[in-house]
Structure formats: C-alpha cells, structure tokens
Amino acid sequence: MCSDPVTRVELASVDSTNLEAFRRAPDLRGPLWILAGEQTAGKGRRARPWTSPPGNFYGSLAQRLDEPPARLGLRSFIAALALYDAFVAVVGNGTGFALKWPNDVLLNGGKLTGILLEASGQMLVIGMGVNLLHAPPASAVEPGAVAPVSLLGETGVRVTPARFLDALAPAMAHWEAIFRAEGFAPIRTAWLSRAARIGEKIIARTGSETREGIFETIDQDGNLVLCMASGTVAIPAADVFF
Secondary structure (H helix, E strand, O other): OOOOOOEEEEEOOEOOHHHHHHHOHHHOOOOEEEEEOOEOOOEOHHHOEOOOOOOOEEEEEEEEOOOOHHHHHOHHHHHHHHHHHHHHHHHOOOOOEEEEOOOEEEEOOEEOEEEEEEEEOOEEEEEEEEOOOOOOOHHHOOOOOOOEOOHHHHHOOOOOHHHHHHHHHHHHHHHHHHHHHHOOHHHHHHHHHOEOOOOOEEEEEEOOEEEEEEEEEEOOOOOEEEEEOOEEEEEOOOEEEO
16 A cells, blocks of 8 residues: 655744644645744643744644544654654664653653644644754753753754654654554554653652552553552553653
8 A cells, every 4th residue: 555645844933833734734635744943832732832942853743534532642652653763763873762651752861852742623733842952951841840851962963853854754654554554552562662660650640630659551542550559540641750
C-alpha cells in the first residue's frame, strides 16, 4: 500500500504551528508538517505558555484521521518515539535520552521537548517543541518539575530546525505505519524500553489530587500504572514528578 504524500511548509514566524495547521485543514490532502522559525503565541499542555526563542524547533504534524479520541491520543507515544529516534539520528547515539510519561523526552534527566495533541473533528494536530539551542531557566517551571535542558548545552551538537525535521518526519512515518498495521502493542513495548523511572517512586498530580507510588508500567490504553500503598491504579492523565 502506498503511503500518503507528505507536505512540508516552512514559515519564518507564526503565532502557533498548531493554529496554522488547523487554518490549513480545509485544504489538507495528506499529512502536513508546519515548521516555524519562531512562534509568537506558542503553548504547551494545559494552555501553559511555551517560550519560542529562534533556533529551537517548533513544528506540527496535521493528519485527517477517522478514529475515536482514545486512539488518536495514543499518538503522543508515537511522537515521543519519533523524537527519540530523531535525536539518536542527529547526535549519533542514544546516550542520556529517555522518555517520561506521558510524552516528554529527557536528556541527562532534563526536559528536552514538549508535545501537544489537539483534535477537531477528524483533524489531529501534533505540536512539538524542542530545545535545540536554548532552554528556559529552571525558575520558569513549577517547583519540583523537571528542569529544561537544550540539545546543544547537553551534547555540544548544533542542529538546525530544518535538519531536525529531516530526521523527525521519517521517524514519525515509521512509527505511524507500525501503529496502523499492528496497533498499540509494539508502540507500548518500544516506549517502555526507553522509559525513565520504571520501577522507581514517582508522584502523579491530577488537579488537586497527588498520588505517590512505584511506576510499574503503562497499560494497553497508555495509562500510567502506579503501585501505591493502597493498591494499583491506572491513571489516564497527570503531571509526573520525580
């Protein structure tokens, strides 16, 4: 089966690559990558501001998919795997890289990326921000959160956003093809093999509730499985702290 043709649009500046992807949705004929040199109104999970200094990666992949929301949401794991593979490709090895549930990539224990999935109807947009050259100060994140790091600062490797997309786009296509052909099981296995803090104590916060326990695994739906003193619980969404 032939894969869908992938279109790539590079912009000097945009309010948000996710917003731009949705604006282009009516004309979408296949997967579309939006890459921007800067964002003037970028955002992360829970509408948190995402600082966007020039030189970092700001990109979104838009696809039209007729699938239930739960299945669409599993693509956060695909995005995390693709980012991991792209880093290995541009750096030359996977030393220091790990995946933090639900969808962050860590480098030497610091946060290197952010992923934001947004859906409207049959349109799914996966926004990705990568600290290629610059990282926000630790004071910019909430207490206890993983401190941000940059690829350049941790490895000495300088990568342009365009070159990073050259590695990321085929990695996304690779894992997407596996997901469509075989479902979530191989994605889950691959993600767990790269996961940070498996078998260790973590904290999961959901709104006003805080749970602490051992990170056992992720289940077949991508939920965090946490072993607590009161028993094992599957958590669909939370902020995780180490």
